[in-house]
Amino acid sequence: MKKAxxxxxxxxxxxxxxVVPLFLLxxxxxxxxxxxxxxxxLQHIKRVWEPIYLxxxxxxxxxxxICTVVCLLIGYPVALILASKEYSQKRVLALLFVIxxxxxxxxxxxxxxxxxxxxxxxDMVMNFLHLxxxxxxxxxxxxxxxxxxxxxxxxxxxxYSVLTKMDKSIIEAAEDLGADYITVLKRIIIPLSxxxxxSGITMVFMPAVTTFIISRLLGGGQxxxxxxxxEQQFIVVGDWNFxxxxxxxxxxxxxxxxxxxxxxxxxxxxxxxx
Amino acid sequence: MVGRIVKRxxxxxxxxxxxxxxxxLVVYSFNESRSMGRxxxxxxxxxxxxxxxxxVLRALYNTLAIAVLxxxxxxxxxxxxxxxxxxxxxxxxxxxxxxTYLPVINPDIVTGVSLMLLFVFTKPFTGMGxxxxxxxxxxxxxxxxxxxxxxxxxxKQLDKHVYEAALDLxxxxxxxxxxxxxxxxxxxxxxxxxxxxxxxxxxxxxxxFTTGSGVSNIAIYVYSMARRGVNPKINALSTIMxxxxxxxxxxxxxxxxxxxxxxKESVR
Numbered sequence: 304m305k306k307a308x309x310x311x312x313x314x315x316x317x318x319x320x321x322v323v324p325l326f327l328l329x330x331x332x333x334x335x336x337x338x339x340x341x342x343x344x345l346q347h348i349k350r351v352w353e354p355i356y357l358x359x360x361x362x363x364x365x366x367x368x369i370c371t372v373v374c375l376l377i378g379y380p381v382a383l384i385l386a387s388k389e390y391s392q393k394r395v396l397a398l399l400f401v402i403x404x405x406x407x408x409x410x411x412x413x414x415x416x417x418x419x420x421x422x423x424x425x426d427m428v429m430n431f432l433h434l435x436x437x438x439x440x441x442x443x444x445x446x447x448x449x450x451x452x453x454x455x456x457x458x459x460x461x462x463y464s465v466l467t468k469m470d471k472s473i474i475e476a477a478e479d480l481g482a483d484y485i486t487v488l489k490r491i492i493i494p495l496s497x498x499x500x501x502s503g504i505t506m507v508f509m510p511a512v513t514t515f516i517i518s519r520l521l522g523g524g525q526x527x528x529x530x531x532x533x534e535q536q537f538i539v540v541g542d543w544n545f546x547x548x549x550x551x552x553x554x555x556x557x558x559x560x561x562x563x564x565x566x567x568x569x570x571x572x573x574x575x576x577x
Numbered sequence: 578m579v580g581r582i583v584k585r586x587x588x589x590x591x592x593x594x595x596x597x598x599x600x601x602l603v604v605y606s607f608n609e610s611r612s613m614g615r616x617x618x619x620x621x622x623x624x625x626x627x628x629x630x631x632x633v634l635r636a637l638y639n640t641l642a643i644a645v646l647x648x649x650x651x652x653x654x655x656x657x658x659x660x661x662x663x664x665x666x667x668x669x670x671x672x673x674x675x676x677t678y679l680p681v682i683n684p685d686i687v688t689g690v691s692l693m694l695l696f697v698f699t700k701p702f703t704g705m706g707x708x709x710x711x712x713x714x715x716x717x718x719x720x721x722x723x724x725x726x727x728x729x730x731x732x733k734q735l736d737k738h739v740y741e742a743a744l745d746l747x748x749x750x751x752x753x754x755x756x757x758x759x760x761x762x763x764x765x766x767x768x769x770x771x772x773x774x775x776x777x778x779x780x781x782x783x784x785x786f787t788t789g790s791g792v793s794n795i796a797i798y799v800y801s802m803a804r805r806g807v808n809p810k811i812n813a814l815s816t817i818m819x820x821x822x823x824x825x826x827x828x829x830x831x832x833x834x835x836x837x838x839x840x841k842e843s844v845r
Binding site for chain 1: 584587588591592594595596597598599601602605615641654655657658659660661662663664665669673676677679680682683684685686687688690691692693694695698714715717718720721725750755761779781782786796800803805806807811812815818819826
């Protein structure tokens with residue numbers, strides 16, 4: 304049967320709406336429109352490395368890394384506990400972990416805005432306890448908190464799914480051979496769960512480094528991460544060349560970090576054969 | 578024993594962290610007082626105000642219209658594409674599947690701005706400025722891959738001899754497709770449709786960059802209000818969004834797990 308042509312409308316669609324736009328992005332990144340016409344240039348890419356923008360870039364990466372580490376530290380034990388539960392309980396608890404992921408991103412972030420803000424719940428509690436009020440909203444801490452809150456399930460679920468598929472008899476064998484829990488954890492559970500950890504890290508880091516909503520709502524109007532910079536260039540400033548150049552750099556960062564993650568993943572799989 | 582208590586307390590704390598903000602949001606959407614910190618008594622005032630606000634109603638209309646249209650169109654294109662991809666040779670299939678994964682892994686913000694570039698760039702030729710239709714096209718674009726990814730597994734489970742039998746019995750290829758293949762992959766198509774509908778309702782980033790001239794959806798409305806600070810009307814709107822998406826995804830999830838258990842049974 305010859306039905307491959309059924310995919311052609313889709314291919315045409317994707318060519319127009321995925322491939323062409325990405326080429327346009329490249330086009331704007333590497334060209335400048337002058338009076339003599341359009342010419343090739345690297346000036347927009349160079350501008351990204353100016354100290355003021357470089358700082359934004361580094362800060363975005365740093366905050367995303369902090370968020371990833373915090374998610375891993377909080378999330379790994381959660382995955383471990385969830386995976387150790389009885390079957391029926393396990394399913395309910397895992398579902399409870401998934402539900403917050405379904406709630407709109409904006410709503411989740413907004414919820415923290417009202418908790419952290421002036422006259423918010425935390426402010427009220429501090430007041431009630433006669434403690435001095437602290438500025439929570441519009442700080443680095445609020446941004447990281449918002450990221451961790453939004454992305455924690457992305458860390459827990461991949462680790463959890465690897466842990467539940469793990470062959471329990473290996474752990475039993477280790478215990479029979481006299482290993483205590485710490486040894487089992489260090490020598491068996493953690494190494495075997497690495498693929499889950501790696502996909503968790505990827506799934507947290509990517510959205511964290513590209514976000515502009517969390518930084519805008521919890522960091523305030525003056526707070527600039529790489530996502531906000533892109534938004535600003537396209538929506539407010541209207542400098543598409545520079546906006547495209549930042550988007551291009553961001554995509555490269557993501558591709559590189561995915562490549563690194565894949566490499567680790569593959570190394571691990573290679574090791575598993577032996 | 579101590580270990581078990583510690584584990585349980587830890588788990589409860591995490592769930593508290595995950596759910597407390599949402600519960601607070603829902604509770605305070607019924608709060609008479611404007612301030613989040615004080616309980617001024619139960620009220621439906623914010624909901625009433627919400628439904629009197631023409632801007633909200635227009636945003637709601639846009640959200641639903643785009644969700645329905647984009648889900649229907651994406652389902653049609655995506656299902657046809659899945660049938661086509663299923664028939665493709667290995668290398669061609671791998672290339673197309675990589676293309677399919679591209680919008681799934683590409684960061685939303687990059688997809689959003691690149692589509693915006695396309696729409697603004699082509700405006701002199703098409704006469705179509707940023708607005709309802711550009712947002713619709715953007716939604717169809719990010720929805721199609723999810724439809725394909727829900728339909729393809731169903732096609733893999735399909736017994737292709739049934740289709741061949743239909744052809745042997747004199748059915749035209751299109752008739753056989755309609756009467757034999759489509760009914761069997763229907764669960765996958767429906768799941769894809771619901772997924773596309775939900776993703777469309779839920780999307781903010783791509784909509785934000787591909788809309789213009791005052792056309793907004795609910796998510797954009799929430800963002801523009803939230804940027805100005807806390808407002809009880811957003812609590813009410815958020816609660817409605819939360820409940821809607823929850824119901825939709827419970828349906829999708831139930832369908833998927835039902836499908837999976839059917840697969841398991843047939844394997845047994």
